[in-house]
Every structure is written in structure tokens, then in C-alpha cells.
Amino acid sequence: MTEPLLQHLTPDELELWAQGLLPAARDIHLAQCAECRALGERERKLFRELARLPRFAPEFGFVERVMGRVRIPSPSNEFENR
Ligand SMILES: [Zn+2]
Numbered sequence: 001m002t003e004p005l006l007q008h009l010t011p012d013e014l015e016l017w018a019q020g021l022l023p024a025a026r027d028i029h030l031a032q033c034a035e036c037r038a039l040g041e042r043e044r045k046l047f048r049e050l051a052r053l054p055r056f057a058p059e060f061g062f063v064e065r066v067m068g069r070v071r072i073p074s075p076s077n078e079f080e081n082r
Pocket of ligand 1 (some may be wrong): 006007008009029033034035036037
């Protein structure tokens with residue numbers, strides 16, 4: 001008999017856990033398995049670091065710049081002639 005609680009989490013499941021999306025059934029394994037918890041913590045840390053990278057946030061500034069340009073009255077021909 002295979003006990004599902006004893007199966008280690010897959011990398012996909014660890015990623016889900018890092019995002020707080022892991023099903024509760026698998027969460028139980030994590031609570032009991034230090035190995036998976038360590039891997040999960042590492043995944044979560046990586047996830048947070050990625051979220052903090054500047055290249056994940058540039059869309060705010062980018063959108064504002066584009067909107068700023070749209071508002072400036074300029075001959076629309078310039079865009080079509082290029
Ligand atoms: Zn495990």
C-alpha cells in the first residue's frame with residue numbers, strides 16, 4: 001500500500017506551495033516532511049526575490065510614459081510615415 005502522505009512534493013507542487021496554491025491534502029505532507037519544507041522555503045524565497053526584481057515592475061512607468069505621450073498633441077502623420 002502506498003501512503004500518499006509519504007510521497008514527496010514534485011517541483012510543480014513546491015511552486016504551487018510557494019504561491020499559496022497547494023491543495024490542503026498535499027500541505028499535510030509538507031507539515032510532516034522537513035525535506036519538502038526546506039525545498040518549499042527555498043522556492044518561496046526565490047519567488048519573493050523574483051517579485052522584487054525591477055524588471056517585474058517596469059510596466060507602471062512604461063504605461064505612464066505611453067499615456068503621457070498619447071496626451072501630447074502631435075501630428076499623427078509622423079506615426080504613419082515611418
Ligand atoms: Zn517530502
